[in-house]
Amino acid sequence: MNQASSSIWIAPPVLAAIALLAFPRPAFGVQSYAAATAPAEKVTFASDIAPLLQQKCQACHQPGGIAPMSLQTYQEVRPWAQVIKEKVTTRIMPPWHIDRSVGIQEFKNDISLSDEQIAMISRWVDSGAPEGDPAELPPPVEWPDGSEWILEEEFGRPPDYVIKTSPFSVPASGNDQWWMPQEVVDGLDGPRYVMANETRPTIESRPVTHHANSDVSNFGVGKPFDIYPTDTGLLLSPGDTVGFNIHYFPVGEAVEEASIEVGLWFYPRGEEPRLKTDGDKNFSSYRRTEGRQAQEMVIPPNGTITTQGIHVLQTPARIHSVRGHMHLLGTAQSLEAIYPDGRVEILSRLFWKHNWHITYLYEDHAQPLLPKGTVLIVTAWYDNTANNPANPDPDTWVVHGRRTVDEMSHMWIGFTALDDEQFTVLVEEREQLLQERRLAQQRE
Secondary structure, eight states, X not given: OOTTOOOBOOOHHHHGGGOOOOOOOOOTTOOOOGGGGSOOSSOOIIIIIHHHHHHHTTTTSSTTSSSSSOOSSHHHHGGGHHHHHHHHHTTOSSOOOBOTTSSOOOBTTOOOOOHXXXXXXXXXXXXXXXXXXXXXXXXXXXXXXXXXXXXXXXXXXXXXXXXXXXXEEEOSSSSOEEEOOXXXXXXXXXXXXXXXXXXXXXXXXXXXXXXXXXXXXXXXXXXOEEXXXXXXXXXXXXXXXXXXXXXXXXOSSOEEEEOEEEEEEEOOTTOOOSXXXXXXXXXXXXXXXXXXXXXXXXXOTTOEEEEEEEEEOSSOEEEEEEEEEEOTTEEEEEEEXXXXXXXXXXXXXXXXXXXXXXXXXXXXXXXXXXXXXXXXXXXXXXXXXXXXXXXXXXXXXXXXXXXXXXXXXXXXEEEEEOXXXXXXXXXXXXXXXXXXXXXXXXXX
């Protein structure tokens, strides 16, 4: 089932309205570049490629960014032209690992390139990667440096509250390191609702930080922040204890005081959002019986396996995001819904790349609305053969474990439990929204 999928418990005539064009959200401070999808007789860096790089690439490819090279000026980009063509035509870059052939395709943070944009880059490279008229270059973007909060521009202010973990000493060499501090919330004068969070390791901690999860946030490479739907918040009260699960890995140089900072943006004081969320919820891809794991994770040498977790929703729910998690042998995961009436829908299928922990934020009109009794199936695929380029040793048995060389699989799902009345209201609002979108599309 492709992007015409339902993802909502509504009458069949309304389902067709979901098959609408997506409206990707550009990087903060960068205007959408519609011209990239229009045919051009001559493609140049100044008029065509530079605006596209600003929108899709420079958030990482800038001085001090996480990418290995900067792609801001023609002089920086030109030597990499052939590599850029190879990476975009194979869809390795920009990193966006949603299966484009199935499931929901409408996301707020979609940084993938369209087929037309890829073709444009290829034409530019094949024609010798001309610079064009420098007067046609877009103004340079002032990207936040490593000391700034990414969401500060989005909200027009720094975070309202920051939680910093107690320090941990990471040795220069050795095995995976875990740190699970408990931090007490102090300094608040009353309960507040979180509308967004951003997690960042301190600058000296960034090379050794693999991922960092907590009761109020989750962080991995490619996933620095969460913004909840506009009607939804997470409650934080004075005296709450926020638990962290941080995975560090030695990289050759000791870090004596590795630490994580979590910035929180609140709703205005006294404002209570309509819906309350617990944030990301962990859905395992292993079958369980009475709370115990009933499916063993044992991957034989030169073999492949599949695991599957089954979760029955005890209340209605809305899903606003999905993020995979596996290790080196993981190749893909899927999230599937079986509705109470027997309908089956693949919500999303993710190809897994261990170096990227991307949260996929569904557009408001595409966020799955699931009735009580819906069965969510999380399926994971693993490849312990030489065909898996991330596999360090296909001749080794691999079992479940927290170490990078072990394997695991679950999905972090942005999840809001609903009561029956809230669910009914959201379904009615969704029907109205889809109807408005359908009429707007007819007028175009």
